[in-house]
Every structure is written in C-alpha cells, then in structure tokens.
Amino acid sequence: MVSINDVAAKxxxxxxxxxxxxxxxxxxxKEKEKAVLEAVEELDYIPNGLARGLVTKNTNSVGILIADIANMYYASLVKSIEKTLNQQGYYTIIGNTEWDKKREEHYLRYLxxxxxxxxxxxxxxxxxxxxxxxSKKGIPMVVLDREIESDLIDKIRINDYNGAYQATTHLVESNYDFFLHIAGPKKAATALDRSKAFVDALKENNISAENYKILAGSFREESGAQKIADFLADFDYKGRRIGIFAANDAAAFGIMKELKERQLSVPEQFGxxxxxxxxxxxxxxxxxxxISRPIKEIGEITASILMERIENSNEGKYLKKNITLKVDLIKRGSTAKLNFN
Structure with missing residues (x-):
C-alpha cells in the first residue's frame, strides 16, 4: 500500500x-502543492486512516459535492438529501465547488x-x-445530473432534453417569432442537453436559423440579467415577439427583472x-x-440509494441503479398564447 512517505519522496x-x-x-x-497533487494522482494514494475506518466501522457521515450552493435548485436538493439522511442517523459534510475541477478533487480527497x-x-x-x-476503491457513490460511463456508480438524473424540448415547443406554440436561449455553463452536462433540445425543437417546427440565438451564460440571476441586456443592445427587437428559454429559474428571474426595468412587457412582447x-x-x-423537476423526490431517492449502498457494500449484493425522472411543463403568467389577426 502506498504511504505518505512515498508521496513525500515522489x-x-x-x-x-x-x-x-x-x-x-x-x-x-503553489509549486509544492502541484508536486504533491501530481504525486498523489500518480501513486493513487489514499490515507491509511480511510482503510482502517472502512474495516472497523462506519462514521455515519456522507460527503456531498455541490456545484453551486447559491443556486436555488441545489439548495433545495441538499435540504431534501440532508433531511432524509438525518432521519436515519447520517450527517453530511458539504463541499461547494463552484464548477471548479481542482476544487472538486481537493474536496474528494479531504472527504x-x-x-x-x-x-x-x-x-x-x-x-x-x-x-x-x-468508486473502484469500494466507496459507495451516487452521481446526479450527468451521465457517466461506469457500471460501479449509481446515477440519478432528470430528462433535461425532454424538458428543454417541451419548453421550446411551448414558446413556438405561443406564437413568438424569435427565440433566444440563455444557456447554462458549457461545463454542465445539463446545460448541453438543454441547448441541443432547444435547437432540435426549433428545427422540428421549421424555425430557420436566423430566427433564433443561443447566448452562453450561467445558472445565476445576474447572468440572466446581463445576457438579456447584451442581447437587447445588439438586436432590433421592436415589433418582434421574442420567446426566451432561460438556463434555469434563477436566470429567468434576472431576465424578467431586466425587462421590467426597461419597461418591456412580459409575456406580450417577451415570453x-x-x-x-x-x-x-x-x-x-x-x-x-x-419546467418542473421533482427536487424533493430527487433528494429522497438519492439519499435512500446511497444508504442502501452503504449497508450492502459487499460485492455481489447490490445491483447498481440508473434512474431518469420525468419533468413537467408548468404554464404560468410569463408566457401567453399570442393571437394576431
């Protein structure tokens, strides 16, 4: 087994x-940190304490890595996960990674x-x-909101593509004549799925490329506000009816706030x-x-699956799960069927 002495020497x-x-x-x-992390990676070093802990007893603690805890979706998700785990005597350690790969690696090793x-x-x-x-080290793990090529890991996600397709089709059927997608970060698998569905739905409805646009953004309110401001500065929107599919609700709130400050009407001119x-x-x-995704249910299922994995960690006693949950279109006042004579 690789020891800390081996890492130090390397x-x-x-x-x-x-x-x-x-x-x-x-x-x-920074130089020494880089050298240590490269040695840890090359030697595949895991602290001895982990192995002793796995052999002797459980710690009743679970590590959760979240891309952005300020995001309302993730905050609600963590609340549901934590509540379900707490009811069975587990406690959580949460790492907020800000979509930063190195930060995630640090947190994973720390946990x-x-x-x-x-x-x-x-x-x-x-x-x-x-x-x-x-995962090959025998540590129970559940991955959310992305696909991963592994038969050892439980995966739970919602159908982002279908949700985005429904959203875009709804804008088309509401008679908007130009379509804007303010997308999430390119690092996020969910954002990529939604952007693809946006384009596919428009093509399916015979919307030409000059009548839609995608702007790369993030899952935050300020991104929605800034991106719609950029769009309005460059696009002659007068006389157009513009349907906007936002990366998420937070971005949508930023978009609507910016439109309201400019006294532009929602849903009449901008859906x-x-x-x-x-x-x-x-x-x-x-x-x-x-698009409604069952946040509470996702959290409960995630926590339940992980606890089942922990309790049945011996090889051969557990069949890995790959779950995709459906989403629903919730029609409210920010879009409306536009009728023109």
Missing amino acids: ANVSISTVSRVMNQNANVS MQKQVDGFILASTVLDDKYIDKF VIGFDDVNFSRYADPPLTT
Whole structure:
C-alpha cells in the first residue's frame, strides 16, 4: 500500500508538507502543492486512516459535492438529501465547488480522509475516469445530473432534453417569432442537453436559423440579467415577439427583472420560461412558466440509494441503479398564447 512517505519522496517534499496539502492548508507554495497533487494522482494514494475506518466501522457521515450552493435548485436538493439522511442517523459534510475541477478533487480527497461512508456528487465537472477510480476503491457513490460511463456508480438524473424540448415547443406554440436561449455553463452536462433540445425543437417546427440565438451564460440571476441586456443592445427587437428559454429559474428571474426595468412587457412582447420550478417561481411577477423537476423526490431517492449502498457494500449484493425522472411543463403568467389577426 502506498504511504505518505512515498508521496513525500515522489514530490521531493517533507511529510508535513504532504499532510498540509491533503488537509487544504493554505500555507503551502503553489509549486509544492502541484508536486504533491501530481504525486498523489500518480501513486493513487489514499490515507491509511480511510482503510482502517472502512474495516472497523462506519462514521455515519456522507460527503456531498455541490456545484453551486447559491443556486436555488441545489439548495433545495441538499435540504431534501440532508433531511432524509438525518432521519436515519447520517450527517453530511458539504463541499461547494463552484464548477471548479481542482476544487472538486481537493474536496474528494479531504472527504476520504474524513472517512465518510459515501459520496453524493451533484453536477460535478470531474472526469469520468477520475470518479470511476474512486468508486473502484469500494466507496459507495451516487452521481446526479450527468451521465457517466461506469457500471460501479449509481446515477440519478432528470430528462433535461425532454424538458428543454417541451419548453421550446411551448414558446413556438405561443406564437413568438424569435427565440433566444440563455444557456447554462458549457461545463454542465445539463446545460448541453438543454441547448441541443432547444435547437432540435426549433428545427422540428421549421424555425430557420436566423430566427433564433443561443447566448452562453450561467445558472445565476445576474447572468440572466446581463445576457438579456447584451442581447437587447445588439438586436432590433421592436415589433418582434421574442420567446426566451432561460438556463434555469434563477436566470429567468434576472431576465424578467431586466425587462421590467426597461419597461418591456412580459409575456406580450417577451415570453420567458425557466427550468427547475423552485419555490419562488410561482410568486414572481408575473409568475414564471417553467419546467418542473421533482427536487424533493430527487433528494429522497438519492439519499435512500446511497444508504442502501452503504449497508450492502459487499460485492455481489447490490445491483447498481440508473434512474431518469420525468419533468413537467408548468404554464404560468410569463408566457401567453399570442393571437394576431
């Protein structure tokens, strides 16, 4: 088994430096940190304490990596996961990764040192091979909101493509004549699926390429506001009826706020549709049309599957799950059927 001494020798640093890097202590130079992390990766080093913990007992703790805790969807998801785990005596350690691959790697190693019983990875940007490597060490793991090429990991996601297709078709059927998609980050598998569905739905409805546009953004409110402002600055929107499919509800709120400040009408001139159906959606002005995904159910299923994995961690006793949940179009006041004589 690889030891901390091996890592120190490989990286040409002291054992204490390796320890500081593994514990995310800031008092290490970037050069030494890089050398240690490369050695850890090459040697496939896992702290001895983890192995001892797995052999002797569970810690009743679960690590959760979240792409953006400020995102209302993730906040609601974590609440549901945590509640379900707490009811069975498990506690959570949450890592907010900000869509940063290196930050995710740091958190994963840190949580392994803490000897958590299992992991939940929500919309991470880690490579499939990296995730699969950790799962092969026998650590129970559930991955959310992305596909991953591994038979060892439980996967739960919603049908993002179908949801985005429904959203775009609804805008077409509402008689808008130009279509804008303010998309999520390119790192996010969910964002890529939604963008593809947006284009496919428009092509299926014979909408020509000059009558739609995609702007890359993020899943945050300020991104929605900035991207619609950029669009309005470059596009002659007067006399047009524009249907906007936002990356998610948060981005949609930013879009509607910017339109309202410019005294542009929703839904008459601009139709806006989000994705998630967070609690605030129905209270927006006007109430937000959106794609509803069962956030509470996703959290409950995720937690239940992970606990089942932890309790049946011996090989051969557990059949891995790959679950896709359906979504629904919720029509509210931010879109409307436009009738013209």
